[in-house]
Every structure is written in C-alpha cells, then in structure tokens.
Amino acid sequence: MADLHVKIGDLTLKNPIIPASGVFGYGREYEKYYPLSLLGGIATKGTTGAKRTGNISPRIAETPCGMLNSVGLQNPGIDAFIANELPHLLSCDTVILANIAGATAEECAEVAKKLDSTDVHMIELNISCPNVKQGGAAFGTSCTAAAQVTKAVREATKKPLCVKLSPNVTSITEIAKAVVDAGADAVSLINTLLGMRIDLRTRRPVLHNNMGGLSGAAVFPVAVRMVWQVANAVSVPVIGMGGVMNGEDAAELMMAGASAVEVGTAIVQDPFAPLRIIDGLNQWLDDNGVANAADLTGTVKPW
Amino acid sequence: MIHDQYTEKLSFPVRSMTKLTETIWSMVIECPSVAEQAVPGQFVHLLPEGDFTLRRPISICEIDRQEGALRLVFEVRGKGTAVLAALKPGDTVNMLAPLGHGFTLLSRESRVILVGGGIGTPPMLPLAKHYGENAVMISGFRSEQQVILQADFAETGTETILCTDDGSAGVKGLVTVPLAAAISTKKPDLICACGPMPMLRGVAALAKQNGIPCEVSLEERMGCGIGACLVCACQTVDRNGDTQFLHVCKNGPVFNAEEVVW
Structure with a gap:
C-alpha cells in the first residue's frame, strides 16, 4: 500500500482524490453510499451570494465519451450553505473546498468574507462557470478581470485560496500567472469546455441554455495538456481535473503536474467512482513501485 | 481496497x-x-x-x-x-x-384512476396490481402498433380503457375523454398519471377542475439519478406561490400535480 497523502500548500489530504464542484452537491446524497471520510477532500457545489434557481431544463446531454451540462449555478446562497451544510461537512473528517462564484468581484469577495470566519479548509474561486450570463467565465477569460476578482477575494479572506480556471482561453498559462500574482495559493483546472449540440429533428439546441460545458473522458487530453502547461508556468500547487475516469487517469494527471485530482463526470456515471479511482491509483502506485503518491507530481519526462 | x-x-x-x-x-x-x-x-x-x-x-x-x-x-x-x-x-x-419517490399508495379499497400514455404506461402496472378492481386504467397510444401491456392490466382485475389517436385499437381520441367520463361516473380518491407532457397537462387540469388529488410521474434528461448534480430540473411552485426548480430524480419522478408549473 502506497502512502496516498498529498499536500496542497499547507493543507494535507489523506489521498489526492476530490469530488469536483457541481457533481457532489454538499455530500449528503453520497454519504448514504459511503463515509465521506474516505475522500481526499470535497469541492462543494458552487455557491453564490444569493440563492440561484438555475437554468431551465434540459440541462444535460450525452456526447461521445462525455456530456454537456448547463445547470446555471443552482444553489441556496452562501448564508444557507454556512448555516445548513458547512457544519455537517466539516464534521466529515475530510478537507472541504468551498467553491464560490459571483456575478461581480464584490459578490465573490462578500461570499469569501463570510467563509473567512468559518472553519472551511480552502476556498475554490470559480472564475470559469460557462453557464451563467454574468461573472463566471467572463472573469476567467481575461487576465485583468481574473486578477481583479482574485485580488478582491484575497483581500476578503485569509483562507487558502484556489482559483478554478477556464480552458476556454487562448493562453491558460497567462491567466494562471495573473491569478497567482494576485494572491492565489493554488489553481485548479480545467473547468468544462464550452460546447453545443443541435437536435437535427427539432433544430433546437439539446440544452435549453443553447450552450453548455463539455466534460468527461472526451476532454481528458485537454486537461493533461493544460495541467502540464500551468504546472510549468506557476510555482503554486495545481489541482488537476477534466475527464478523470479511473486511477490511471489520476496518475497521469499527477505526472503532468497535479498535486491532487478532482473527479466530476465519472461520479455522475457511478456514485462509487471516487473510491474506485482511489483504489486504482493505489494499485498503480504499488505496481510501479512508487511509495508516496506525492512523489508522482510533475514526474512526466517530456521529449 | x-x-x-x-x-x-x-x-x-x-x-x-x-x-x-x-x-x-x-x-x-x-x-x-x-x-x-x-x-x-x-x-x-x-x-x-x-x-x-x-x-x-x-x-x-x-x-x-x-x-x-x-x-x-x-x-x-x-x-x-x-x-x-x-x-x-x-x-x-x-x-x-x-x-426516486414513488406514488402515494392509498388503501386497496380506494377508487383510483390510472392514466398512462405510450411509454408512460408501464409504471402504472404496479398500481393496477395494488388497487385491482377498484382502479380504472386508461391507456393511450398513437396507434395499434404501439399498444402494450393490455393483457397485463386486464389480469390485475382493473377496468381497462384503451384509446388510440387514430382509432386503430380501442376508442379513437385522447385519454382525457374517457377520464372525464370516469370521473363523472364515480369521483375517484386519486388520479395517477405518466406520459407525455401535453397528456399530463390535460389530466392535471381535469383533476384540478374536479377537486381530485393527482400525482404525475415526470421525465427529464437526467445525470446522477440521486439528487446531487441538479440537472433534471422541473419547475415547481411552493405553498407561498414561489417558483423553484426541484429535481425529477430525487424529489420525483412522482410529483403532486398542483406543485408542477405546467
């Protein structure tokens, strides 16, 4: 059995596997299946200043080896999260990454400030949601805006701050450098790739929001590439995600430069996916004589 | 492991x-x-x-x-x-x-009308078994080629009424016509329905006009199936009149028809 512990800055995770924001709610649906303490951490559902009802259905569609979604940040708002969900999550003996979003830098800062007085372990600032009209991806696609919102949140909280990056940009390394310069302690990537499908029969887009975020196995090579580029461009830890479906994918993303790995679409398919991926990674490490998972990070030998 | x-x-x-x-x-x-x-x-x-x-x-x-x-x-x-x-x-x-959440099961002696449209017919069969001869099952299909499960429903002792859009089997027309007749014959304690949205809308409207509780089973494109990913959203209205999105997989698939924004 390899030692699965990894570090993201000063935070220690018992293993590198974290359910990604959006697929795992606030954990309640999954603890009926297994103890959340088995997970390296949990990135909670993206939470905004006020309650959001989300987009009209259909919000999901299958694509070859992947899916498109457009939920539109449905969430009960930060006050309800702190009152009703966070205390329980913090009792689950795992690292909690509170994913936050907002329409403006001020809203993001206000949400972060409210979390600052809680015991949450890390804030994951979402500057890359493709499914809301304001904020979201608008922050994530310009270095200036990304730096501005990061700075506002940085000033509002002393919590470790991870900024979740959009892949829908010309140069993800420039955005990563901008948010690190503005005070991010870590970056996580990739959020979904903006996509669209059309029903030929009805000539309607398959999602009511017309466009949505592409995820799943189909995007994994993009994630590996971007994690590798960003890990080489910044000195802070990188949390990798994007189409990780099994333990070998997790190992590959760590080799590319990730210190920990978030898992999204695989959980939509199989609630037990995080456990299967932890086991698969453990097995791979054992089979390859790697004693510590943390030693895998960034060990790719590029040509 | x-x-x-x-x-x-x-x-x-x-x-x-x-x-x-x-x-x-x-x-x-x-x-x-x-x-x-x-x-x-x-x-x-x-x-x-x-x-x-x-x-x-x-x-x-x-x-x-x-x-x-x-x-x-x-x-x-x-x-x-x-x-x-x-x-x-x-x-x-x-x-x-x-x-998911199933249908309310009243006592077997209750009078219940079941309405199924097309591929919405199968989930009505366990209810027909429960209520037996106290239930009326109204099924609707496009035409004779699509008709399913009629022998299964008959075997439960439930009174069965078959409708097709083109009249190639059973009576010609929509399920709401025999539904209105069945309601006026003897007012049921509950109506349960599953099928296409236009049909459910019609069934819910008839139930409301006649003051009969009505439960509908809805369909939506779904993700995790357990209520976490929030994709299978269905617009509902709560007691205060506020609309919100509930989720077919967790809050449904069976909803009180009064809750649904039609």
Whole structure:
C-alpha cells in the first residue's frame, strides 16, 4: 500500500482524490453510499451570494465519451450553505473546498468574507462557470478581470485560496500567472469546455441554455495538456481535473503536474467512482513501485 | 481496497428480454435486494456497456418480491437503449436502484384512476396490481402498433380503457375523454398519471377542475439519478406561490400535480 497523502500548500489530504464542484452537491446524497471520510477532500457545489434557481431544463446531454451540462449555478446562497451544510461537512473528517462564484468581484469577495470566519479548509474561486450570463467565465477569460476578482477575494479572506480556471482561453498559462500574482495559493483546472449540440429533428439546441460545458473522458487530453502547461508556468500547487475516469487517469494527471485530482463526470456515471479511482491509483502506485503518491507530481519526462 | 468494502452491488443478471413492439422491450432483472425495497413509481438507472457516459433512467413496471426480480418495459430511442435491448438472459446489467419517490399508495379499497400514455404506461402496472378492481386504467397510444401491456392490466382485475389517436385499437381520441367520463361516473380518491407532457397537462387540469388529488410521474434528461448534480430540473411552485426548480430524480419522478408549473 502506497502512502496516498498529498499536500496542497499547507493543507494535507489523506489521498489526492476530490469530488469536483457541481457533481457532489454538499455530500449528503453520497454519504448514504459511503463515509465521506474516505475522500481526499470535497469541492462543494458552487455557491453564490444569493440563492440561484438555475437554468431551465434540459440541462444535460450525452456526447461521445462525455456530456454537456448547463445547470446555471443552482444553489441556496452562501448564508444557507454556512448555516445548513458547512457544519455537517466539516464534521466529515475530510478537507472541504468551498467553491464560490459571483456575478461581480464584490459578490465573490462578500461570499469569501463570510467563509473567512468559518472553519472551511480552502476556498475554490470559480472564475470559469460557462453557464451563467454574468461573472463566471467572463472573469476567467481575461487576465485583468481574473486578477481583479482574485485580488478582491484575497483581500476578503485569509483562507487558502484556489482559483478554478477556464480552458476556454487562448493562453491558460497567462491567466494562471495573473491569478497567482494576485494572491492565489493554488489553481485548479480545467473547468468544462464550452460546447453545443443541435437536435437535427427539432433544430433546437439539446440544452435549453443553447450552450453548455463539455466534460468527461472526451476532454481528458485537454486537461493533461493544460495541467502540464500551468504546472510549468506557476510555482503554486495545481489541482488537476477534466475527464478523470479511473486511477490511471489520476496518475497521469499527477505526472503532468497535479498535486491532487478532482473527479466530476465519472461520479455522475457511478456514485462509487471516487473510491474506485482511489483504489486504482493505489494499485498503480504499488505496481510501479512508487511509495508516496506525492512523489508522482510533475514526474512526466517530456521529449 | 476500500471500493470492495463499500460498493453496493451494481451488476445484476438479466433473466429475460422480450420484444413487445418494434421499439419496445420488456426486461426482467434478477435483483432480490432491489425488489425488496422498490415501490410503485420508482425508477432504475441503467448504464449501457460501451462508451456511454450517462445512465438511462427507466421506470419500474413490475416488482416481484417472491421471485426477487424487477420488470422494466422500455423504448429504444437511441444507441444506449439499443445496447440495453440487445442484452440476453444471463448477461449482466449495471443498475443503480431503486431510485426516486414513488406514488402515494392509498388503501386497496380506494377508487383510483390510472392514466398512462405510450411509454408512460408501464409504471402504472404496479398500481393496477395494488388497487385491482377498484382502479380504472386508461391507456393511450398513437396507434395499434404501439399498444402494450393490455393483457397485463386486464389480469390485475382493473377496468381497462384503451384509446388510440387514430382509432386503430380501442376508442379513437385522447385519454382525457374517457377520464372525464370516469370521473363523472364515480369521483375517484386519486388520479395517477405518466406520459407525455401535453397528456399530463390535460389530466392535471381535469383533476384540478374536479377537486381530485393527482400525482404525475415526470421525465427529464437526467445525470446522477440521486439528487446531487441538479440537472433534471422541473419547475415547481411552493405553498407561498414561489417558483423553484426541484429535481425529477430525487424529489420525483412522482410529483403532486398542483406543485408542477405546467
């Protein structure tokens, strides 16, 4: 059995596997299946200043080896999260990454400030949601805006701050450098790739929001590439995600430069996916004589 | 390995696969633990083998606790359901079940009208079994070629009324015509319905006009199936008149018709 512990800055995770924001709610649906303490951490559902009802259905569609979604940040708002969900999550003996979003830098800062007085372990600032009209991806696609919102949140909280990056940009390394310069302690990537499908029969887009975020196995090579580029461009830890479906994918993303790995679409398919991926990674490490998972990070030998 | 320790069994043997019409199949799955817990109106979430990312939600058509089996009747609509229809007895299928909220079960003596449209007919069968001759089952299909399960409903002792859009089987016309007649003959304690949205809208409107409680089983494109990913949103209205999105997989698939924003 390899030692699965990894570090993201000063935070220690018992293993590198974290359910990604959006697929795992606030954990309640999954603890009926297994103890959340088995997970390296949990990135909670993206939470905004006020309650959001989300987009009209259909919000999901299958694509070859992947899916498109457009939920539109449905969430009960930060006050309800702190009152009703966070205390329980913090009792689950795992690292909690509170994913936050907002329409403006001020809203993001206000949400972060409210979390600052809680015991949450890390804030994951979402500057890359493709499914809301304001904020979201608008922050994530310009270095200036990304730096501005990061700075506002940085000033509002002393919590470790991870900024979740959009892949829908010309140069993800420039955005990563901008948010690190503005005070991010870590970056996580990739959020979904903006996509669209059309029903030929009805000539309607398959999602009511017309466009949505592409995820799943189909995007994994993009994630590996971007994690590798960003890990080489910044000195802070990188949390990798994007189409990780099994333990070998997790190992590959760590080799590319990730210190920990978030898992999204695989959980939509199989609630037990995080456990299967932890086991698969453990097995791979054992089979390859790697004693510590943390030693895998960034060990790719590029040509 | 922690996975083995905590994973529920998700792989179940297929006992039989029968073709009912050109596009509709009946599958019996051996799953004693699931059959023990399942209630009418719940669904199962099947993952076809191959490069499929999403599971397929399918309503439960029969719950046989003695045989430890579930029967599912489903329509082939695309590649995923075609893979499911190609399963043979002895093959296994990846199933997360039972999921969702079922229909309210009143005492067997209650008078209940069941309405099913097309592939919305199968989830009515467990209710017909429960209420027997105290229920009326009104089924609607496009034409004779699509008619399914009429013998199964007849066997429960339930009074059955068959409608088709083109009159090629049963009476010609929409299910709402015999529904209005059945309501005026004897006001039911509850109406339960599953089928296309226009049909459900009509059924819910008739129930409301006559002051009859009505439960509808809804369909929406679904993700996780357990209420976490929030994709299968259905617009509802609460007691204060505020609209919100609930989720078909967790809050439904069965909703009180008064809750649904039609």
